[in-house]
Amino acid sequence: MRAVGYTLRTAVADLIDNSISADATTVDIFFGDQPEPYLAMADNGSGMTAEVAIAAMRLAGTSPMKTRHPKDLGRFGLGLKTASLSQCRDLIVISKRNGALCGFEWNIDHMIERQTWSLLVLAEEEIRQLPRFSEIADLASGTLVIWRNLDRLEATVGDLSSAFDTAMMDVRDHLALVFHRFLAGEHDGRFSISMNRVPVKGSDPFLESNKATQVGPSESFSVEDERIEVRPYTLPHLSRMSSADKNRAQIAGRVRDSQGFYIYRGLRLVIWGTWFRIAPKDDLGKLARVKVDIPNTLDHLWSLDIKKASAAPPPQIRDNLRRIAGRIVEPSRRVHLYRGRIVQEQSRTSPMWNVVDDRGTFRYEINRQHPALEMLADQMSPDDVTQLSSVLTLLESTFPVEDAYNRLGQDESHSPLQPTAPELEGLASALWKAHKASGGDSELFVSAMSSIEPFAHTSAPTELLWKVVND
Numbered sequence: 001m002r003a004v005g006y007t008l009r010t011a012v013a014d015l016i017d018n019s020i021s022a023d024a025t026t027v028d029i030f031f032g033d034q035p036e037p038y039l040a041m042a043d044n045g046s047g048m049t050a051e052v053a054i055a056a057m058r059l060a061g062t063s064p065m066k067t068r069h070p071k072d073l074g075r076f077g078l079g080l081k082t083a084s085l086s087q088c089r090d091l092i093v094i095s096k097r098n099g100a101l102c103g104f105e106w107n108i109d110h111m112i113e114r115q116t117w118s119l120l121v122l123a124e125e126e127i128r129q130l131p132r133f134s135e136i137a138d139l140a141s142g143t144l145v146i147w148r149n150l151d152r153l154e155a156t157v158g159d160l161s162s163a164f165d166t167a168m169m170d171v172r173d174h175l176a177l178v179f180h181r182f183l184a185g186e187h188d189g190r191f192s193i194s195m196n197r198v199p200v201k202g203s204d205p206f207l208e209s210n211k212a213t214q215v216g217p218s219e220s221f222s223v224e225d226e227r228i229e230v231r232p233y234t235l236p237h238l239s240r241m242s243s244a245d246k247n248r249a250q251i252a253g254r255v256r257d258s259q260g261f262y263i264y265r266g267l268r269l270v271i272w273g274t275w276f277r278i279a280p281k282d283d284l285g286k287l288a289r290v291k292v293d294i295p296n297t298l299d300h301l302w303s304l305d306i307k308k309a310s311a312a313p314p315p316q317i318r319d320n321l322r323r324i325a326g327r328i329v330e331p332s333r334r335v336h337l338y339r340g341r342i343v344q345e346q347s348r349t350s351p352m353w354n355v356v357d358d359r360g361t362f363r364y365e366i367n368r369q370h371p372a373l374e375m376l377a378d379q380m381s382p383d384d385v386t387q388l389s390s391v392l393t394l395l396e397s398t399f400p401v402e403d404a405y406n407r408l409g410q411d412e413s414h415s416p417l418q419p420t421a422p423e424l425e426g427l428a429s430a431l432w433k434a435h436k437a438s439g440g441d442s443e444l445f446v447s448a449m450s451s452i453e454p455f456a457h458t459s460a461p462t463e464l465l466w467k468v469v470n471d
């Protein structure tokens with residue numbers, strides 16, 4: 001039972017599920033190593049009577065077949081015990097309901113000694129000595145779960161006197177993500193989580209606060225008379241993300257790896273960053289994310305695992321998701337392709353680089369008809385032009401396209417050096433000289449140059465060009 005495969009973060013999240021199901025509005029998590037390493041979680045939910053708490057300590061004390069309240073995040077009647085004992089040898093549950101206090105303990109060493117499932121019943125005196133009891137002391141109702149003797153946790157993260165903080169940072173990130181909709185108050189209520197008194201801020205994987213995020217129309221379909229809601233999002237291009245946005249968007253390591261469906265069960269994120277093999281995870285779809293809301297009444301279809309950390313969509317749902325997925329990846333592709341086009345539109349027929357598609361292969365070529373090059377060429381002897389062209393070919397053939405691909409894939413942003421004002425003026429004046437020498441007109445020069453790179457990207461291209469022309 002201890003080896004079901006929880007990690008610290010999934011175990012803590014499982015306990016928060018219970019607090020949410022008990023209508024808690026705050027969950028305060030404490031951890032420390034004094035007098036000995038412990039983790040405690042206090043909530044102000046409805047609490048349990050002694051009778052209910054005893055049932056809660058029982059494995060599968062609640063039937064998985066039971067129809068649950070739509071807001072209940074539980075399913076198996078196992079989480080409290082399996083999640084806790086996956087990390088510690090000593091689980092204590094203290095609960096208060098309408099002022100009545102009770103406390104129970106599963107202590108693995110005690111059970112081994114007794115050779116039986118012997119539940120310890122705690123007296124009020126003992127309860128008052130426990131770490132963080134003060135957190136629920138003044139509440140009429142609430143629950144305090146304490147983990148002590150954290151052997152499994154220590155085995156995975158190392159000595160807790162130094163590794164506890166780091167391990168809990170990872171927990172914080174996880175909670176910020178999986179409960180972000182509760183932390184944003186979407187379940188029509190207040191909800192907050194704190195860790196050693198520091199509030200956990202929700203982390204929205206769709207970056208809805210970024211104006212450049214494209215929110216698609218929501219769609220729904222029915223399975224066994226239950227509604228599943230789907231809403232596609234296209235994240236902004238990486239260059240339009242703040243570093244905080246980027247952190248939020250990089251869930252599975254890289255933005256690209258975090259594309260896919262985000263499945264919420266009762267507003268709680270359970271699975272994310274996968275297309276369930278319906279679509280490939282390709283670079284062009286890397287900004288596509290799809291929010292899927294499923295109710296807990298369809299649990300029997302999803303082959304949900306105990307940790308609620310994995311599930312496979314049943315055929316009825318899969319078919320609908322496949323239908324929607326195809327359409328969804330498209331806008332993400334457009335965000336990528338659009339950036340190429342924008343330069344071309346501004347410069348009409350004069351991009352600096354052309355992409356040449358050649359029977360399934362492609363290459364980048366410097367546009368020999370670019371006005372800047374044509375003007376230079378007009379001033380050169382035919383031999384020099386031939387030489388210039390071979391230098392350009394050399395540049396094209398060594399363009400580090402693989403390196404660019406790798407870097408962009410690693411979410412690095414491309415920020416080319418922009419020419420300084422004197423450099424731009426120098427370039428403009430060289431071009432103007434060449435243009436003038438071949439009998440060119442100033443009006444034409446300014447209008448042609450102001451719409452092409454690099455001048456088009458400056459704040460006032462025509463002013464700069466007229467200044468050069470009139471000097």
Ligand SMILES: Nc1ncnc2c1ncn2[C@@H]1O[C@H](COP(=O)(O)OP(=O)(O)OP(=O)(O)O)[C@@H](O)[C@H]1O
Binds near residue numbers: 061
């Ligand atoms: N923080 C809490 N406040 C109030 N009641 C709780 C709390 N934690 C657990 N319980 C009670 O204990 C029962 C057992 O919890 P447990 O997490 O083991 O199973 P579950 O939540 O029913 O299902 P799952 O295994 O899917 O988590 C819950 O159904 C609930 O009645």
Ligand SMILES: [Mg+2]
Binds near residue numbers: 018075
């Ligand atoms: Mg539970």
